[in-house]
Amino acid sequence: MTLKKMKQDNLKEVTKDVVKSCYIHIPFCQKICTYCDFCKMYYNEKLVKSYLNELEKEVNEFYQGEMLETLYIGGGTPSSLKNDELKKLFEITNSLNLSENAEFTFECNIENINENLLKILKEGKVNRLSIGVESFNKKLLSILGRNYNFSVTKKIKLAKKYFNNINIDLIYGINGETIAMLKKDLKKFLDLDINHISIYSLILENNTVLKVKNYQEIDDDLSRDMYDLIVKTLKEHGYNHYEISNFSKDGFESRHNLTYWNNQKYYGFGLNASGYINNIRYTNTRSLTNYLKGSYKKDEEIITKKIDMENFMILGLRKIKGVEKNDFKKRYNKEIKDIFDVSKLKETEKNFYIAEDDLYISNYILKDFIE
Ligand SMILES: C[S@@+](CC[C@H](N)C(=O)[O-])C[C@H]1O[C@@H](n2cnc3c(N)ncnc32)[C@H](O)[C@@H]1O
Ligand code: SF4
Incomplete structure (x- = not known):
């Protein structure tokens, strides 16, 4: 079924909330990291040109003009694009109807941070950076x-001259890493005085250099100790732990990612991007050849009320405060307790949530909510 057909098929829709968010994927990187299985490829000028032209066509074909509250350009490495390519990209984003105080995030590799890039991003109306x-x-x-031969601290200082809303990504749980090494890293991350930090335990994905080289996972107990140390340290330094892997200073939560965790609708444009529009969750093709031919969509799943309720739980329970009983009731006219076994969850008058001690093993709890 095409997305157009689905739009006509609105009647089956479970929730009628308006789309307020949009994700755009830029799959190009200057270097390929040993652990990464994201949809990415080496930067190539010709391919970037064709890609941006096709992206423009895709946006024109599917975007219905809704007022957007969040826009997220991720990758790959969007910051790997050259000046004129960024300008073309911003021509595309300027065709979207962004609300006056919309959050507009742009993913950068720390290597690419320089005054020229920051100025172009600012002109393009970006107001939030997410930096690896x-x-x-x-x-x-x-x-x-990822071998850096520059001062990360200097680059972050420069970025802060232009943007006050910045996220940085941290990877922990690398075999060979010790608690002492992590403590040193955390101190340096904290010294950057950034208002949002995302943490990822290293996952050894298939078809990555690390996997092919048979690199071993870190001991699970040590990884868990590392997670606990990060949570404790960031909380002690004034960060709110608001999602399993995300920490922010007051008012700097990622509004875009909250769209996902709140099971709201969003567009996904670009190679391998996914979206949730009307009653359909879709993922675009990972094949650049197909994408450039205009065959964008690969997988489409019709979201029934039952699947939507499950998604509400598994996405919402990623938030530390969990899911709100009233939200569920408003959305589905049912009580959470009447639909799901909540025995592994904690409960307050308004919410169900995962106990702090269980967050590290949240996947085991979340899987119970999917049939
Ligand atoms: C698209 S990248 C961020 C922007 C830019 N491409 C970069 O790497 O600097 C998204 C982030 O996902 C995380 N990530 C990707 N693959 C991962 C893996 N296998 N294990 C843990 N974290 C991973 C990294 O923290 C990375 O910064
Ligand atoms: S981690 Fe970022 S820079 Fe590295 S290959 Fe993946 S997307 Fe590219």
């Missing part, structure tokens, strides 16, 4: 295939 830093430790960075 990952670690300060040379040995760990080299395992990740």
Whole structure:
């Protein structure tokens, strides 16, 4: 079924909320990291040109003009694009109807941060950066295939001159990393005085250099100790732990990612992007050849009321405060308790949530909510 047909098929829709968010994928990177299985490829000028032209066509074909509250350009590495390519990209985003105080996030690799890039992003109306830093430790960075020979601190200082809303990514749980190394890294991350931090335990994905080289996972107990240390340290330093892997200063939660966790609708444009529009969750093709031919969509799943309720739980329970009983009732005219077994959850008058001690193993709890 085409997306157009689905739009006509609105009657089956479970929830009628308006689309307020949009994700755009830029799959190009200057270097490929040893652990990454994201949809990405080496930067190539010709391909970027064709890609941006096709992206423009896709947006024109599907975007219905809704007022957007969040826009997120991710990758790959959007910051790998050259000046004129960024300008073309912003011509596309300027065709979207962004609300006056919309959150507009742009993913950057720390290597690309310089005054020229920051100025262009500012002109393009970006107001939030998400920067992959990952670690300060040379040995760990080299395992990740990310060797920096510049001062990360200087680059972040420069970025802060232009943007006050910045996220940085940290990877922990790299085999060979010790608690002492992580403590040092955390101190350096905290010294950057950034208002949002996302943490990822290293996952050894198939078809990555680390997997092919048979790199071993870190001991699970040590990884868990690392997670606990990060949570404790960031909380002690004034960060709110608001989602399993995300921490922010007051008022700096990622509004875009909250769209996902709140099971709201969003567009996904670009290679391998996913979206949730009307009653359909879709994922675009990962094949650049097909994408450039205009065959954008690959998988489409019709979201029934039952699936939507499950998604409400598994996405919402990623938030530390969990899911709100009233939201569920308003959306589905049912009580959570009447639909799901909530025995593994904690409960307040208004919410169900995962106990702090269980967050690290949240996947085991969340899987119970999917049939
Ligand atoms: C699209 S990248 C961020 C922007 C830019 N491409 C970069 O790497 O600096 C998204 C983030 O996902 C995380 N990530 C990707 N693959 C991962 C893996 N296998 N294990 C853990 N974290 C991963 C990294 O923290 C990375 O910064
Ligand atoms: S982690 Fe970022 S820079 Fe590295 S390959 Fe993946 S998308 Fe590209």
